[in-house]
Amino acid sequence: MAGPGRETAGALAVARIARRALHGFLLLVGVSLLSFVLVELAPGDYFAEMRLDPRISEATVRGLRARYGLDRPLPQRYLSWLASLARGELGYSFAYGGPVGPLLWPRARNTVLLTATATALAWLLAVPLGVWWATLRGGPVAHGLAGLTAFLLAVPDLVLALGLLLLAVRTGWFPTGGMVSLGHEQMSWGAQVKDVASHLALPVTALVLGLLPVLVRYVRASVADALHAPFVRAARAHGIPERRVLFRHALPAAANPLISLFGLSLAGLLSMSLLVEVVMSWPGLGPLLLEAIQARDFHLVLGPVLVSTVLLVGGNLLADLLLLAADPRIRAEEK
Amino acid sequence: MEAEQALVRVCGLNKRYARRGERRGSPGIQALADVDLEVARGATLALVGQSGSGKSTLARCLARLEEPTSGQIWFEGVDLLALRGRRLRPFRERVQLILQDSAAALDPRLSAVEIVAEPLDILGRGGKRERRGRAWELMETVGLPSAWGERRPRELSGGQRQRLAIARALAVLPRMLILDEAFSGLDASIQAQIAGLLQELRGRHGLTYLYVSHDLALMARLAREVAVMFEGRIVERDSVERLFADPRHPHTRALIAAVPSWPAPAAKPPVP
Amino acid sequence: MPALLEIRDLVIHYDAGKGAPVVAVDELSLDVEDGEVVGLLGESGCGKTTLLLAVLGLLPPPARVMRGSIRFRGRELLALGDFDLRRVRGAEISIVFQEPTLALNPVRRVGSQVAEVVRAHRQSSGLRGREEASSMLAEVGFTEVDRIYDAYPHELSGGQRQRVVFAQALACRPALVLADEPTASLDSTTQAELRGLLSALQSRFGLALLLVSHDLGALAALARRVLVMYAGRLVEAGTPVQVFHDPLHPYSRGLLRAFPRAAASAVSPEQGLPEPIPGSPPDLARLPPGCAFEPRCPDRQLACAERPPQEVRPADNRRVRCFTYGG
Numbered sequence: 001m002a003g004p005g006r007e008t009a010g011a012l013a014v015a016r017i018a019r020r021a022l023h024g025f026l027l028l029v030g031v032s033l034l035s036f037v038l039v040e041l042a043p044g045d046y047f048a049e050m051r052l053d054p055r056i057s058e059a060t061v062r063g064l065r066a067r068y069g070l071d072r073p074l075p076q077r078y079l080s081w082l083a084s085l086a087r088g089e090l091g092y093s094f095a096y097g098g099p100v101g102p103l104l105w106p107r108a109r110n111t112v113l114l115t116a117t118a119t120a121l122a123w124l125l126a127v128p129l130g131v132w133w134a135t136l137r138g139g140p141v142a143h144g145l146a147g148l149t150a151f152l153l154a155v156p157d158l159v160l161a162l163g164l165l166l167l168a169v170r171t172g173w174f175p176t177g178g179m180v181s182l183g184h185e186q187m188s189w190g191a192q193v194k195d196v197a198s199h200l201a202l203p204v205t206a207l208v209l210g211l212l213p214v215l216v217r218y219v220r221a222s223v224a225d226a227l228h229a230p231f232v233r234a235a236r237a238h239g240i241p242e243r244r245v246l247f248r249h250a251l252p253a254a255a256n257p258l259i260s261l262f263g264l265s266l267a268g269l270l271s272m273s274l275l276v277e278v279v280m281s282w283p284g285l286g287p288l289l290l291e292a293i294q295a296r297d298f299h300l301v302l303g304p305v306l307v308s309t310v311l312l313v314g315g316n317l318l319a320d321l322l323l324l325a326a327d328p329r330i331r332a333e334e335k
Numbered sequence: 336m337e338a339e340q341a342l343v344r345v346c347g348l349n350k351r352y353a354r355r356g357e358r359r360g361s362p363g364i365q366a367l368a369d370v371d372l373e374v375a376r377g378a379t380l381a382l383v384g385q386s387g388s389g390k391s392t393l394a395r396c397l398a399r400l401e402e403p404t405s406g407q408i409w410f411e412g413v414d415l416l417a418l419r420g421r422r423l424r425p426f427r428e429r430v431q432l433i434l435q436d437s438a439a440a441l442d443p444r445l446s447a448v449e450i451v452a453e454p455l456d457i458l459g460r461g462g463k464r465e466r467r468g469r470a471w472e473l474m475e476t477v478g479l480p481s482a483w484g485e486r487r488p489r490e491l492s493g494g495q496r497q498r499l500a501i502a503r504a505l506a507v508l509p510r511m512l513i514l515d516e517a518f519s520g521l522d523a524s525i526q527a528q529i530a531g532l533l534q535e536l537r538g539r540h541g542l543t544y545l546y547v548s549h550d551l552a553l554m555a556r557l558a559r560e561v562a563v564m565f566e567g568r569i570v571e572r573d574s575v576e577r578l579f580a581d582p583r584h585p586h587t588r589a590l591i592a593a594v595p596s597w598p599a600p601a602a603k604p605p606v607p
Numbered sequence: 608m609p610a611l612l613e614i615r616d617l618v619i620h621y622d623a624g625k626g627a628p629v630v631a632v633d634e635l636s637l638d639v640e641d642g643e644v645v646g647l648l649g650e651s652g653c654g655k656t657t658l659l660l661a662v663l664g665l666l667p668p669p670a671r672v673m674r675g676s677i678r679f680r681g682r683e684l685l686a687l688g689d690f691d692l693r694r695v696r697g698a699e700i701s702i703v704f705q706e707p708t709l710a711l712n713p714v715r716r717v718g719s720q721v722a723e724v725v726r727a728h729r730q731s732s733g734l735r736g737r738e739e740a741s742s743m744l745a746e747v748g749f750t751e752v753d754r755i756y757d758a759y760p761h762e763l764s765g766g767q768r769q770r771v772v773f774a775q776a777l778a779c780r781p782a783l784v785l786a787d788e789p790t791a792s793l794d795s796t797t798q799a800e801l802r803g804l805l806s807a808l809q810s811r812f813g814l815a816l817l818l819v820s821h822d823l824g825a826l827a828a829l830a831r832r833v834l835v836m837y838a839g840r841l842v843e844a845g846t847p848v849q850v851f852h853d854p855l856h857p858y859s860r861g862l863l864r865a866f867p868r869a870a871a872s873a874v875s876p877e878q879g880l881p882e883p884i885p886g887s888p889p890d891l892a893r894l895p896p897g898c899a900f901e902p903r904c905p906d907r908q909l910a911c912a913e914r915p916p917q918e919v920r921p922a923d924n925r926r927v928r929c930f931t932y933g934g
Contacts, residue, residue, distance in 0.1 A: 137668075230709035237665055237704070238724045238775060239697035248723075252714050327714055328759045385794040386765070492888070493651075522650035523821060527865040527883035534880060549794050556867040556880055593799035595824020598851040600863050 012331070013324055020320055024313030031309045032085075035302055036078050045070055046094040046296050068094065081299065090306070091299025095292070100303045103288070108307050110179060111284035115273045117200060118207035119265055122215055125208070130219025131251065134227060149213035161206040161279040174202045177281035203280045207273060211265070218261055222254035229253060255326050263319020270308035341409075342511060342543050343397065345372040348406030350392050350567075366392040367403065368567040374511075374545060379537070381546040381554035383590065384564035393564070394515050394547045398432045399423060411510075428458070431504035435516035437496040441488040447499055448474060448484040454506045473502040477532060494525035501532065511543040518553060530557055552594045555579065563587045609681055610638035611815050612662070612700075612783055617675030619657055619666070619839075621891075629891045631657045631670060633839040639783065644809060644816040646830035646847070648823075648862070652888060654839040655819045659785045662817075663702055664692045679783070698728040701776035705788040707768035711760040717771045718744065718756030724778040743774040746811070748804055766797035770804065777808065783815040790822060798822065805829065823866055827851060832924070835859045838889040838899035841918070844926040855927040857904045858884070898930070906931060 047070070051061050065071050069080070084091050089099035096103055129145075136142040152160075168174040175181065179199050184192060226232065227250050235245045270285060277286030285304040292300035323330055350367040367389045374380055382390040395401040397408065399415065408415040410426060418426060434440050441450050452470035460466065474484060477498040488496055497517060504512055512533075518526045530553075536542060548554050554561055555575045562572040565586040571578065582588045619632040632654040639645050649655050660666050662677055662684065677684045679700065684692070696702075704710050712720060722740035729735070741752050747770040749755045760768055769789065776784055789805065790798040802825045809816055809829065820826055826833050826847055833850045835843040835858065843856040854860045861884035886903030895901055897912040904911065910930050918926055919933040 230704065230706065231712045233665065234704055234710040234772075234775075235712070235723075237663060237696055237702045238727065239693045239695070240723060240727050241693060244723075244727075248715075249712050253712065255714075329713060329761050385796055494888075522888075523867075523881070524650060524862060524865040524884040525888075526867075527881035530880055531883055550867075551795060553867045553881075589796055593796045595799070595802070595822055595827075596868075597823040597827035598848050599868065600852060600854060600860070 013321075016324065017317065017321065020317050024317060027313060028306070028309055032082075032302070032306060033078065035305045036081065037074070039298060039301055040074055040077075042296070044296050046298065048296060068092070081302070084299075090303050093292075093297055093300040095295050095297045095300065100299050103300070104285070104303045104307065107283060107285045107288050108304075110282065111270065111273055111277065111286065113196075114200065114203055114277070114282055114284055115207065115270070118204045118211065118273075121204060122208045122211040123262065123265075126212055126215035126219050129212075130216045131223050131246065133216065133220045134223035135246065145216075149216055152209060152213040157206065157210045157275055158279065160209050161203075161276050164202050164206050165280065168202055175199050176202070179283050199282075203273075203276050203282050206276045206280070210272070210276075215261070215265075219254070219258060222257050223250055226250040226254040252326070256323065259319055259322045259326060262322070263315045266315030266318060267312040270304065270311055340375065341373040342376045342378075342411060343372070343374040343545075344409040345370055345393075345397070346407040346409075347371065348393070348396060348408065349404045350389075350396060350401065351404045365567050367396070367406075370406070370567070370569055372562065372569060374543060376510075377537075377541060377543055378560065379544045379546070379558040380560045380562060381548060381558035382562050382564055383548060383551050383554050385549055387566075388564040389567040390547045390564045391515055392567075394432070394513050394545065397545070398430055398513055399426065400432070428507040429510045431507065431509040431512050433497070433500050433504055433512060433514045433517045435519045436493060437500040438488060438493075440500060441496060441503075443488055446485045446487060447479065447491065450488070450499060451502045451506055454503060458507065469506065470502075473505055474499075476505065476536070477502040478528075492525075493521050494529060497521065497529055498532070501529075501536070505536065505540070508540075509542070511545065513545045513547070515547040516549075517546075518548065518550070526553065533557075551590050563590065609678065611641045611643075611680065612637075612639040612817070613676070613678040614638070614658075614662075615676045615678075617658070617661065617677065618673040619654070619661055620671055620673050622669045622671070623892060627892070630894065631839050631891065632661070635675070635836075635839070635841055637834060637841065637844075639815050639817055641782070642813045642815055643832070644818060644830045646826035646833040647817060647819040647836060648821065648826065648833055648850075649819075649836035650821075650862070650888065652838075652891060653836040655836055656787055657839075658836075659702060659787055659817065659819065662785060663696050663700060664689070665696075665702075694728070697724050697776075697781070698779040699781050700783045700785065701779075701781040702785040703772055703776045703787065703789045705791050707765060707772045707792070708760065710772050711768060713760050716757050716759055717763065717768075718758075721771065721774045721778055724775050728779045740774070740778060743778050744771070746777070747771075747774045747808070764797075765793050766800060769793065769797075769801055773801075773804065773808065777812065777814075780812060781814070783817065785817045785819075787819045788821065789818075790820075790825070802828065821866075823851065823863075835862070838891060838894060840899060840915075840928060841926065842900070842928045845924060849925060855921065855925070855932065856900075856929050857906050857931075858900045861885075861903075861905075898928075 045065070047061050047064055050056050050064070051058070062071075069077060081091050084099070088101050090101045090104060091099070093100050093103060133142060133145050165176055168176045175198060179196060181195055181199075184195055187195060227246075229250075232245060232249050235249050236242070240249075273284060274286035274289065276282065277284040278290055281287070285307060289301065289304040291297070292304075348367050348370040349365070351363050351365050353363040370389070370393060372393070382393060384390045392401065396403045403416070410430070415426065442453075445453065448467065448470050451473050452466050455461070455466040455469060461469075471481065471484065474481065479495060479498050479502065483491065483495065488499070491499065518529065521529065533544065537544060544558070546554055546558055551561070558575065560572065560574050561578050562569050563578075563584060563586060564570065565584070570584040571582070571587045578587065579591060582591055615636050617632055617635045618630070620628040621631050623629050635654075635658065637645070647655050647658075657666070657670060661672055664684065664687070666672070672685055675685075679695070684695070687695070711717060718737070718740055721743060722736035725739045726736045729739075737756075741756055744752045744755055749767075749770065755763070755767070755771075760771075763771070773789075786805070790801045793801065802822070805825070806829055808814065816829070818826065818830060830847050832844060833847050834841055835850065835856065837858045843850060843854065843859045845855075850859060851863060854863055861882070864882040865884060867881045884903055885905070889899050895912065896914070897910075898904070898915055901907050901911040908930060916928050916930045918928045920926055921932050
């Protein structure tokens, strides 16, 4: 039974990525269309409030709507939005009176900063904790961990976030909102970084506390399973030291489901942070989206949705790549 | 042998599996190549071969668990491959499959007696009380004491699970049993017990058995005829005596050579 | 001159939770001499796997050694801590498990898995480890060693995987190999090949081998002595010819009759159907007070139900635990 050619392995990986990217692109198109239609179907539009105001005449509203093209048929509006997408403008925001694009990018950047930090921190904590818990095999510490994670899972994210805010207010250790302090631009580069970091601390903590229990349990379950695998027993039987058994045998075998989970967690970055951003006034996509929905600012709603979908596709693609690299059996399936 | 006499008749059966990721039209794996086979009513035939020889594929095609790529199968004179869906039902009652280590084939959530009663429930024969009664009878027939009736499959030993699988298979009054590596993984004395049970059942119900195995030694004891499979073809088929006395195909000879031998037990137990 | 491996009066219990513990191994004693092949014959639940695991201190937690001694080269293995035991495992005593597919890590290349065993014991550099692993892969019969070294387990056939497992077990040239049904899960022709390989390796390296197997042919060909186990006890011991041709214990007799013998002159199937042993396998949690085999024994007497028989030696190198012969 011949092994796979090393030369073709790379080509197959590229083919697989290309396929996935294509699927992702189609998904984006589908999501954009669906979101467009759904938002359209929702009652009211940006000018709905205005219509209720008796001082503004019906004709004025109609005129405004015509000016912004809100009375044109749906497919036409969709296409013109797509065109705007291609230009990088992502449509027009009524509330801000300008293209959506420039509004979106700084917010998106802030969200990614927050969620990437939180995800990285959560995983960096979850893996050692989960591995350690898996090696404990019962006992008071293991039970304690089980209880703690169960507790954190049960507490709603909102309560966690509010609790942290309360802590911040009471102790004054952390700023309680925003991303930068006053006078941020005048600070030195080092001080600027510290400033952002201190503002980051609280929302990141909230997110990590929400993510951690799920991840730790998953890691523990995966590693515990792997530790019972026959090849782990065989490795021990060969006199391989326990630490090596854990890190070079159990963990790589446990990695498979964890990598899929990692991809999923990347995908959920935006939705996860929405609540925390709003509660802690972090200037990310969350508050922007909320505002836009409340104002029925059509295109501004679609922007973050699209960004979220891009993150989803990107996350899955990354997970796919990692799985390909980590598990030779999956590489073989592609042959 | 005329078509009416043979219980099963296979003509020119082919089965090709495409390799994953390959385009259509590529050769793939030829699991069965032009197989012809006839099984007479009441026969005991063993398909013997190594892994990859196609024996399990053939058994699964016969049980209609897989679709052959081409060829024909007749069962009791009826063209089997033409039947689909509901019309296949009567066939399913007539041919039952018993697999290696039924742990995978038995629903882990059901108790033993529920597993045996399940085919009867599905067919809807008789009232619930009758079906349960019949299930208990069947369990007794296969030597599973009633104490085990409420246990789940994972509480049973390998041999007991096989008995359960046989009881379930008998529930629908089949004509033929296909046993695919049904003895692998069982201890020798348990194998012997199951073999004895099958022998008795065959006599009582007039069953036909098709065994699939790589263990030629065991098959030589259980079956009257052996068909040797190699790379998707039947390369030799004969009665056990003739096969061992005069093996013609090199693969048959290789299989016979692989059968281990050890000093035979003395005829009488030694006087202490 | 002490034997290489000396097991004396070993008792192993499984804690079954509430109630009495399950006796997995009961007062077992056996010796393995340097370079000797000892076969262990028995059915599931007889304690053979438990015994092998106990030698290397690999018993899973509900199982415990209650008393007895396991001496290897004069050292008491049961008294060794985990650190010292690890030095013995793989280097002086190796174990080969059934199911080669499961014994290899699926996401690592097989060569590195063999080299890992070398490195764990020899403190060799990366390159030395690879060299030794490669040479061992050649010893177990691979011709394209480099290709196999870089292969993953799923790219190899069952027989090839088991050869890799042999390579792992022998990588550090242990004196004793414990083999638990090493050819059981394979095709018959592959089994025959590996039987030959095991024999060749045993003589080439002068290995002592404790071979648990239900492959009577392998036992007949390789073993100097065969031990029969039932319900955690040793019930008979002797040379293969003695045990297979002249079994003393009723269980051995019954067991041997249950194995299908296919000789060149096969008789018709009805006559040759393997004979089962009457009754069912013992429930280790509820053993009778007397001989464990008594409920199924065709030769049972009154004494058999009252107390377990002692071991007797009816002849040189013959052991049997049955009232028929005394005890």
